[in-house]
Amino acid sequence: MLVVMKNSATPAQVDRVVETIEEMGYEAQPIPGRQRTAVGLIGNDGQVESARLAGLGGVLEIIPVTQPYKQVSREWRPEPTVIELDNGTRIGGRELVVMAGPCSVESETQITDVAVRLRDTGATILRGGAFKPRTSPYSFHGLGVEGLRLLARAREETGLAVVTEALEPDSVELVAEYADIVQIGARNMQNYPLLRRAGRCGRPILLKRGMAATIDELLLAAEYLLAEGNRNVILCERGVRGFDSHTRNLLDLSAIPVVKSLSHLPIIADPSHGTGVRAKVTPMARAAVAAGADGLMVEVHPEPERALSDGAQSLYPEQFRELMAQIRVIARAIDRDFVPGLERRSEKVG
């Protein structure tokens, strides 16, 4: 439920609303807006007796939040959430954001070399797994802390921000020490202890949709993060289980406009895990941008045939460069901004 204050409401009147909500046994969250302040009421699982609040000074109206998720909903916050990283990347605004890199960090030269090429052709965020969730216990599970160190070194050399996955609650703080964005993978979307810990880690979170999760379940998983005080959440559509074997997953592009209508949080698309097939990544990346995604996550490997994970869906750096040039054209057609890396830098210099 939202208590919307009048334009003319005084800070004391806002405080009174907060106190009353707390006296009623709920949590109050003031939400200052451009026009007026609202106070959100959290902690209720059903109907709240609102007459007491409606009668307080400075209150304009009471808006019930009808969705099961509250703080992630558009009702709670009509304006889009824009997340700004230390390297200046803004996620959720007009500009499209590209996160790219190998599935796994494998060595210093692998990650640094590819990072330089990605930065020069369009990415502002480097991806790379250090802790990898793998279907088989015998597969490569990442370099662990060494992988995190290599990512941080690549950030120093390139200026790219870093996104990498935290697999378990106890490693969230460690990952957050090195990462600009902590990723929660599809397999962990409903790992509630992990979500709670990530919600308290102080870093933006990239939350990937579970492979059999509905959109409401994705938004409720995001609600866990916001309920812990973390408002910097980016959602990611990465494909759900389908019944056709030509692609690894079914990239649900309709989730993008659906999420946009239900939530103020940014949503990006991952056509790499979404298709599992290199040749299908570029067409689906283009389609995701056209569908209104705030950005892309794309796997790129300097030598995909030698990759220790997900080589079959990793683009060659040259393919990534071509994709970025195409994205630029699509962005212009839908009134979004996207300037691939090199040009961005030369524009600054010039």
Ligand code: PEP
């Ligand atoms: C990944 O990004 O490397 C990954 C494992 O993704 P997902 O959780 O979407 O499978």
Ligand code: MN
């Ligand atoms: Mn992968």
